[in-house]
Amino acid sequence: MIVASNLTKRYPGGYEAVKEVSFEIGAGDMVFITGHSGAGKTTLVKLIASVERPTTGSLVVNGQNLSALRASAIPYLRRNFGLVFQDQKLLFDRTVLDNVLLPLHIVGLPRREAVRRAQAALDKVGLLDRQKANPIALSGGEQQRLAIARAVVNRPAVLLADEPTGNLDAESATDILEIFESFHQVGVTVVVATHDPHWIERYRPHVLRLDHGRLT
């Protein structure tokens, strides 16, 4: 599903955030990318989500080589991913439901069908009863669950998260982990960048450890 070969990302100025990284993530896997701060976790997530383009090497997602992808094709590729960010990137000028509806509007789903699916996604993360609330009224854990609902509403093949529990207490972090596990169990490929030792301990066989941009 995701195959990286000698993948390198060099930023303007010469800083190499990811250096000749090679790995393979199969369909339905649940993988954690870990490492110290500045190890290149976020850059790797951005490369997989095609937010950043590789400098050298190749990255193949669902059979598509991202290095050779035309810029106009990138939005369509991104629809295969459910992206969850540490800062959630929620829209605070609209309701919880409207936040989850956004990806469905982007693909042009009719309103009635979109609302049905958004409500189902909110139900899955336990926020259906808060659908009319403004995200600002939610706790940190609830906001992260809302971000997950928005990420999965389009039924993506890959759920990609960057430090999704970075700002959460232990209890909320466990809730989030359980939600990710539930999606993994129904066949969704889950890739999570984290430095949370609890998660890393639990999923030791499926960890990609980065150190100064290199896999160790």
Next chain:
Amino acid sequence: MRAWLTQHGAALEGAVRRLLAAPLNTFLSLLVIGIALTLPAAGYVLLDNLRDLGRSASGAQQISIFMATDADRRAAAEIEARLKQAGAGRWHFVPKEEALKRLRGGEGMAEIVASLPRNPLPDAFVVEPADATPDKLEALRQTMAGWPKVAHVQLDSAWVKRFDAFLRLGKLAVTLLAAIFAAGLVAVTFNTIRLQVMAQAAEIEVARLIGATDGFIRRPFYYFGALQGALGGFLAAALVATGMKLLAGPAAELAALYGGEFALHGPGLRNILLLAGVGAVLGWLGAQLSVSLSLRKFD
């Protein structure tokens, strides 16, 4: 196709929502656009009215064909046939008896006419040419002058030429004014959209991350620009129509003082739709420029 329609519907709905979300801002923007379109539109409608006035003014753009005094009715019929053949426009025949009767009806003319030994007036045709451009009128006058039993052909071509030159100058001035105000309209839309893009930076960033195409992001702004321009066009049409209505009475009185009949007319449905269409196109253009420049920072 269904997804495409849904997305366009949603973009249009979003644009309407944004227009209604800040009514005061919307009203002020519409007022600026409306006034920018009103000035050239009013100029255009006034010129249109002046053209009509020129057509209806007594003696203007008419050709009088005076027959020779010895011309009989058969000669007049021959001229009529030639007018028909030349497709000269509309005409009517004024027999010499009727001309004398009219002359007699003039103030203080009855005694003078009575003192004449015989009717000195010729038969005549008054022609309203189909094509009233000065060059065509002059060519027609020369042709008519060569017809049999025609003594004199009268065309006030100097007046027609002056009037035509005035109209052309007016048209050029209105066109220049329209170009300047069109640029103003584009600038107003550009700025409004730029502020909207800045206000919605977070939404644009998120939408891009989750797979929104450029078209999806740009579309609501385009619709907003076009809607704002079209509404500004309708406002301009309403302002022009109101102005014309206010001027119609005094203009008719002025025309009556000169012995004519003149009704000032408003922009008309076709011109109203044209004005809204021009506003929409300029609004769309302003939005396109603004979005293209504003979205660069998201790349």
